[in-house]
Amino acid sequence: MKIIVDAMGGDLGPLEMVKGSIEAVNELNTNIILVGNEDIIRDELKKYTYPEDKVEILNADDIITNDEDPSLAIRRKKNSSMVVGAKALADGLGDGFLSAGSTGALLASGIFIVKRIEGIHRSPLSVLYPTLKGFSLLLDAGANVDCKPEYLYQFALMGSIYMEKVMGITKPTIGLLNIGTEKGKGNILTKDTYAILEESKLNFIGNIEGRDLPAGKADVIVTDGFAGNIALKLTEGMAISTFSLLKEELMKNTRTKLGAAILKPEFKNMKNRLDYREYGGAPLLGIKKPIVKAHGSSDAYAIKNGIKQLVKFIENDVIKIIEANIHIENNND
Amino acid sequence: MKIIVDAMGGDLGPLEMVKGSIEAVNELNTNIILVGNEDIIRDELKKYTYPEDKVEILNADDIITNDEDPSLAIRRKKNSSMVVGAKALADGLGDGFLSAGSTGALLASGIFIVKRIEGIHRSPLSVLYPTLKGFSLLLDAGANVDCKPEYLYQFALMGSIYMEKVMGITKPTIGLLNIGTEKGKGNILTKDTYAILEESKLNFIGNIEGRDLPAGKADVIVTDGFAGNIALKLTEGMAISTFSLLKEELMKNTRTKLGAAILKPEFKNMKNRLDYREYGGAPLLGIKKPIVKAHGSSDAYAIKNGIKQLVKFIENDVIKIIEANIHIENNND
Numbered sequence: 001m002k003i004i005v006d007a008m009g010g011d012l013g014p015l016e017m018v019k020g021s022i023e024a025v026n027e028l029n030t031n032i033i034l035v036g037n038e039d040i041i042r043d044e045l046k047k048y049t050y051p052e053d054k055v056e057i058l059n060a061d062d063i064i065t066n067d068e069d070p071s072l073a074i075r076r077k078k079n080s081s082m083v084v085g086a087k088a089l090a091d092g093l094g095d096g097f098l099s100a101g102s103t104g105a106l107l108a109s110g111i112f113i114v115k116r117i118e119g120i121h122r123s124p125l126s127v128l129y130p131t132l133k134g135f136s137l138l139l140d141a142g143a144n145v146d147c148k149p150e151y152l153y154q155f156a157l158m159g160s161i162y163m164e165k166v167m168g169i170t171k172p173t174i175g176l177l178n179i180g181t182e183k184g185k186g187n188i189l190t191k192d193t194y195a196i197l198e199e200s201k202l203n204f205i206g207n208i209e210g211r212d213l214p215a216g217k218a219d220v221i222v223t224d225g226f227a228g229n230i231a232l233k234l235t236e237g238m239a240i241s242t243f244s245l246l247k248e249e250l251m252k253n254t255r256t257k258l259g260a261a262i263l264k265p266e267f268k269n270m271k272n273r274l275d276y277r278e279y280g281g282a283p284l285l286g287i288k289k290p291i292v293k294a295h296g297s298s299d300a301y302a303i304k305n306g307i308k309q310l311v312k313f314i315e316n317d318v319i320k321i322i323e324a325n326i327h328i329e330n331n332n333d
Numbered sequence: 334m335k336i337i338v339d340a341m342g343g344d345l346g347p348l349e350m351v352k353g354s355i356e357a358v359n360e361l362n363t364n365i366i367l368v369g370n371e372d373i374i375r376d377e378l379k380k381y382t383y384p385e386d387k388v389e390i391l392n393a394d395d396i397i398t399n400d401e402d403p404s405l406a407i408r409r410k411k412n413s414s415m416v417v418g419a420k421a422l423a424d425g426l427g428d429g430f431l432s433a434g435s436t437g438a439l440l441a442s443g444i445f446i447v448k449r450i451e452g453i454h455r456s457p458l459s460v461l462y463p464t465l466k467g468f469s470l471l472l473d474a475g476a477n478v479d480c481k482p483e484y485l486y487q488f489a490l491m492g493s494i495y496m497e498k499v500m501g502i503t504k505p506t507i508g509l510l511n512i513g514t515e516k517g518k519g520n521i522l523t524k525d526t527y528a529i530l531e532e533s534k535l536n537f538i539g540n541i542e543g544r545d546l547p548a549g550k551a552d553v554i555v556t557d558g559f560a561g562n563i564a565l566k567l568t569e570g571m572a573i574s575t576f577s578l579l580k581e582e583l584m585k586n587t588r589t590k591l592g593a594a595i596l597k598p599e600f601k602n603m604k605n606r607l608d609y610r611e612y613g614g615a616p617l618l619g620i621k622k623p624i625v626k627a628h629g630s631s632d633a634y635a636i637k638n639g640i641k642q643l644v645k646f647i648e649n650d651v652i653k654i655i656e657a658n659i660h661i662e663n664n665n666d
Contacts, residue, residue, distance in 0.1 A: 132574050142512055145520035179475055179562040187478035187559045210566030214574035226520045227560050229512040231567055233543030238571035241465050241547035245606060249599035259595035266582035266589055273578060 001314060003307050004094035007036035008063045008081035009101025011296045018044035020303025025054050030311060033094050035060050035085040060084035070104030086113040089289050096290035096310040100298045107143055110287040119326040122151045123286035127232055130274060131216030137163050138221045142229035149192040152222050158285040158322055159220035160202050165316035175208035175218025177227055189224060239274040281306035283313060290314050334647060336640050337427035340369035341396045341414035342434025344629045351377035353636025358387050363644060366427050368393050368418040393417035403437030415439060419446040422622050429623035429643040433631045440476055443620040452659040455484045456619035460565055463607060464549025470496050471554045475562035482525040485555050491618040491655055492553035493535050498649035508541035508551025510560055522557060572607040614639035616646060623647050
């Protein structure tokens, strides 16, 4: 198995990308193709000991930044690490692609270079969302802001397969994000989606509300990219503002500072548990080959975990299973 | 000034409703009409000392519960405290109406009994949303799940007037809830709404993201009732799950229990600051007369504060100002 890694993407740059990749080579016994500026990558590689036949470099001098328009960037920067990496995946040089670069550009690379699975209407952004029970898969977290019921059904199907095959959850529960739990609640999109999900073979548990997200009521949370993006960023904002409030309360006087000192490890632990960036990479579902987006601020540890996730994505034939399910439905139509 | 109070609504029933009303009579010098079962109300009133000429009772034997379909309930239960109260408001027996009963039924009573202001397309549910800076007004928090740009513009206008006249904020900032801050981001609804808000005389500061809500980036947060409801309930869920996590961390061992004991008042304070129910009632904007929805779990203190808010709503001519603004625009069309 060979994993293609965008060595230039991510806020921390090649240092952490290369380090994490080498850790994956040594610990997981995977082959890696590092895509990016060859000189920089070679310099980084010198720091480590690893089986040299397991690591290749694919030169790409350009970098796509987070500020660029995704579709324009992938058309103009043909020699960027992201485009070269995605092309390598499309051409079969590797089995999966990991990038910590621009989410939009990676999604565009997936759709336009690697292409969507036949029969898939839209590719959602899927994010592992931290809950009191562990995590849920939230999709779409922002790729498709105007959705149709059949898109949401496919998101549910793909999310269910991913959670079962990659995250090891048996018969994942599917919840439809809505404004009330009763059937018949919601806007036109959710009402129509409810009807499709109810008729499907998925383990659909009905509507779930905003308050059910952090509680972990469903393994897969299905929603359009507008509501999903707002929910994801609000979750992040609530975690940040809660800690900001906490800090304010704890700096009030000597007594509170003493309490804060005593509980420092617990506060740190809480902070990590509330941080969705801790929970691994985001799979790009609906694309013909496995792609995982690592968070922009990923360090070597996160990159290694992202590669691990990608390995499971590949080994468990997630894409073949999605294709088979979509194929069956299209034949039934 | 005379305030009509639904004495039967709310989880805590007549006890707290009557107590809060009497506190308002004594402290704010308002007149009150208590609507509900006369015998029960009389029994409650016996507990207090107050100027008797300032308190009236309007009998209504029925109660609308939270489980009932709002539109059906207000049509079938003509003798419910909510319908009788709303009719009293429509007929001019009082100047404003407060209820802690079913939100949906109160909204339906507003729309069908008191009626919408001429030219107003839809009535949003408006909620005071707690932030690091204080609070914002979030609207629509769930009344209209499928919206048009012109509805959202009117929500912004009404929210701005309310925040200025009732909450005392000069030139309130208006933020459009969206998936990115740049102009051009979003779904069809937010893109079209952006264009209208940009051209308006409102203090529009552009798009705001989910993470900006708890930070308090805008005084008025405009959104459709679907995204707004999800945001509101997710905020509630995050506060609950954060405290659940905190509790788990603090019960680990003797050291953490000691720290928890030291910081008890601060944790309590934080909990209150994160609880949106602490921040007063929700005005029903776009209705011909002032209506405020108090939270279902309101105690006497919250009811008194709700009445106070309603008094400002009335005194500051919020409805006349909304009417004048809508009128000017319709003439300009």
